Amino acid sequence: MVTGSHIPFDRNGIKFNQPAGEVLKSDEPAILDAVVRARSEQYSRGKHQSAFADDGMLKLNEVRMLPPVNERAGKTYLQRYQQFFRGPGLGGQRIVVFEHSMVGRKLLVELLGTLGAEVVPMGRSEQFVAIDTEDISADQVGAIQAMADAASSQVGRVDAVVSTDGDSDRPLVCGVDSTGQVHLFGGDLLGVAVAEYLEADSVSLPISANDAVDLQLAKRGMVATKTRIGSPYVIAAMQQALAAGKRRVVGWEANGGFMVGSDIRCGNRVLKELPTRDAFLPILAALFASIEQGCSVVELFDKFPRRFGKAGLIDGYPQEVSQALVRRFSICSQQQVVEVQYAQGDVNACNGEGCSVQLTATELDQAGRIRYALEGYFHVHDGFGAITKINYIDGVRIHFDNGDIAHVRPSGNAPQLRLYAVADNSDRAGQIVAMGISGSDGILRRMGAALKGG
Structure with a gap:
């Protein structure tokens, strides 16, 4: 996948995934060896034989048209959640989707709509926007508040504002209280909401997470496995939990990117394992959990220990x-x-x-x-x-x-x-x-x- 992430535009690059999930630390040595070989081969070519110009970009005569868009992966991804959550469970919810330049903006709007929500898309941008869900600035919070205010004046009360980072693997969830004030929730706390909604029996997350996670899990007699920062470490911990016999295995990063390490069964519904960072599941779980508990999104997170x-x-x-x-x-x-x-x-x-x-x-x-x-x-x-x-x-x-x-x-x-x-x-x-x-x-x-x- 080639897409902007959460970092500034000039630092973006290419992200690789395997059919079964993310590239792990154990995969890196072979990948780095292949990169060295490829570079050596390219650098050994003369100026006229190389496909690259002096500035490192492809020569104009080497640039090829991209193939037609294949919608199959997007449809399969939507079906994953349409079949597990099943609409119209979000009926009566009015949700602002902050679209900016995120790669999943079309999918998120469609998914929330098929699950019954009234969706208000706002803030679309054709230029890359860097949204780091671990470090939302005061200006960005102000912009989100302005969107909520504008939507409220146009269509009425708003329940939540949701979005993701550029490559849609980090969620952003804001509840809106009865006065119209926006409340931003950290990704580590979002992860707790998902874990409780899925009734997980094993949780892994990085050591940098808010300790409210530990306090909340302790209410259920659970202790989280803490890892180094980075999804490959969390995935490795989930694999160890599976090997130890755990059956409902999840993990997440402090930015909210959520990983499902095992199939999760809820009655006759099954959420298949997806051991790679996902932003849509935390958004949906927070919304559905608030509805099922008869409270607002803000009230849902107010039940968690008050740590910031x-x-x-x-x-x-x-x-x-x-x-x-x-x-x-x-x-x-x-x-x-x-x-x-x-x-x-x-x-x-x-x-x-x-x-x-x-x-x-x-x-x-x-x-x-x-x-x-x-x-x-x-x-x-x-x-x-x-x-x-x-x-x-x-x-x-x-x-x-x-x-x-x-x-x-x-x-x-x-x-x-x-x-x-x-x-x-x-x-x-x-x-x-x-x-x-x-x-x-x-x-x-x-x-x-x-x-x-x-």
Whole structure:
């Protein structure tokens, strides 16, 4: 598939999928070898023999017309949800679809309509629009509010505004309350709504997710498997759950892209496994769950624990510095320590399997020094409590005794350093991110500067 994703236009490329789902980490070595061979073959050709011009683009005489559009895949995808949800279950719902440039805009409008909703398409663009569902800006929220207001004035009360990112694998769901105010829900919380709707018995998601997920799952006696950030890691965890005998296996990313790892049966209906990020299922599950529970979409999410997540990044942050930063604040151990807990003077550690690890005297001293150093950056004067836990599954995720969470993580494929924050209110989560990434004196830049200074 060649389409824009959630990133800026000049960084988009080609996305590959296999017939059975996404490309996994185990597939990458062979793919990279093939890329090296293909490049070597192309670079060895002379200027006149190559199909490419000096700027890297295909020569005009090499450009070929695209084949006719094949609608079969789109129809099959719609049938997947038309058969499982079955209309007119959304009857009486008025839903704004923010179309922008998303590849699935036509399908989403058609699907919601066939399931009974009154659909109001708005915001269509013929130019690429970058929508990152993990980092919706205040301006974008304002634009969504303006769409809801315009739709309300034109056709009456609006129940929700929905959309996806550019390649339609990350959902965007906003409920609209009785006053017309738009409420945006994070993808990690959307995932909980889907998991509960499907009555999942196994959940896997990245370590960066809002801990409201854990609190909500705990009500059902469930513990989520946490992975590194990236759908291939979530899929690998789902495969392990299947091997362990789980029957209703799901997973999702913090951006809301949802994966179904096993067939899910609800009466005589079956939702077939689809182990690749999907945006339509979270949208539908949230809408149908609210209807079946007799509440609005806003009221559905109000039932979840009141924890709020924000994320931000520093662009142009050298990868070697960000990687060194993670090493600086990690336990140097041969025991694969992924979490350290600090409680009443004791230090406890565990590995990736959740098993307790006995730290040596040197490692205990290192753990204490790491905590002391981090509390020098995430200071009590800035509202942070004492550090109670540090997780190293992917980056450095710091838990404080006042409920704050700050998660520092280098990008895996770009010169960016990300900061994820979770707190008891939205303003505090935003404040943590702002303190982390703002200007030359932000927390992350000061941490990097200290490394460079020795």
